[in-house]
Amino acid sequence: MNHPEHGEARSLEELIQVALEGDEEDARAWEAIRALHARGTRDVLDAALGLLGSSSAKARGRGVDILGQLGAGNPVFQTERGDALVDLLRREREPEVLLSAGVALSHLVEPRALAVLVALAGHPSAEARYGAAHGLAVLDAPEAVEVLIRLSADEDRDVRDWATFGLGTLMEARDTPELRDALVARLGDEDPEIVGEALVGLATRKDARAVEPVRAALRGERVMVYALEAAAALGDPSFHPLLLALRDVGGPAEGYFRSALEEVISRFGQEPA
Structure with missing residues (x-):
């Protein structure tokens, strides 16, 4: 009742x-x-x-x-x-x-x-x-992409964040040089979440400019799930040992992060004997 x-x-x-x-x-x-x-x-x-x-x-x-x-x-x-x-x-x-x-x-x-x-x-x-x-x-309109590209460089953090998420993930089916360049520009953002959104967007589009930033992110002091998602999307074999090293570190970590890490590792095939 x-x-x-x-x-x-x-x-x-x-x-x-x-x-x-x-x-x-x-x-x-x-x-x-x-x-x-x-x-x-x-x-x-x-x-x-x-x-x-x-x-x-x-x-x-x-x-x-x-x-x-x-x-x-x-x-x-x-x-x-x-x-x-x-x-x-x-x-x-x-x-x-x-x-x-x-x-x-x-x-x-x-x-x-x-x-x-x-x-x-x-x-x-x-x-x-x-x-x-x-x-x-x-x-799904070119005008929307054009404006989001501009907003992805907005002075306001929240505006930049959602515009970058929109370009990188919500507009995943869209792929233009201008859109990719806008995501690359956000790799230098001061906000780590915006950087992560940009990494995922570039990785989803298999843009080689994301490879080194993903490697750096996987070696960082605070690894975010964005880096795991980007690594999975790119599938570069050089990420595998970095992912295994993350797992071996152990220690406290969110359950969701641990689950995501194991799932991404599994995509890279069987571990060497």
């Missing part, structure tokens, strides 16, 4: 009210939003659309959050949601709402949003540009 405070037992009005409480990351608010996603009915859609017209930026943002994944694993009202979010992007001014809209559109994979997302990528706010990176990274 569900406890009365569970989302399924609450009215639409109650869930909307809880969604509007707390700060952006409030756990109870997001529990309510997820319950609304799962409900996925016309009245939830209408309530979310109504929030988009609010004078409160927070309410507009919550409306966007509800629309982004309405229907949860069984998306519903795609056209209506796309129309509303694209229209919002054309008139919205608050960076945090623009960020939420970009993320929501990434869940919809909405090609009609391409032009407004391209425009959003030039916004002075890093939050807005971060939203643009999310929305563009799932679109």
Whole structure:
């Protein structure tokens, strides 16, 4: 039996009210939003659309959050949601709402949003540009690639990170010299996660410029899973002894890292007798 405070037992009005409480990351608010996603009915859609017209930026943002994944694993009202979010992007001014809209559109994979997302990528706010990176990274369009290449060199760390992830992994099927060069440029980034995303993207495309950086990463003091993924994608035999050495070091390490390491080692065939 569900406890009365569970989302399924609450009215639409109650869930909307809880969604509007707390700060952006409030756990109870997001529990309510997820319950609304799962409900996925016309009245939830209408309530979310109504929030988009609010004078409160927070309410507009919550409306966007509800629309982004309405229907949860069984998306519903795609056209209506796309129309509303694209229209919002054309008139919205608050960076945090623009960020939420970009993320929501990434869940919809909405090609009609391409032009407004391209425009959003030039916004002075890093939050807005971060939203643009999310929305563009799932679109199969040369314009999206071009803008993500620019955003991969953005002054903001989060923007660079998502743009690099978008180019390297989400757009895995895309492969141009310009895209590869953008990933190579990120190998010198000050942030190790961005470097890792770039390595994986280059390795997936079998770019030889990733070989030496992967070797260096496998010999580093703190080896990240990105280096393991890149080594597996490239399959260079010179990585095998470095991977075995990592395993032999032992000591404390995340279970996920250990599991990933063993899986990658297995791809290089049987160990020598």
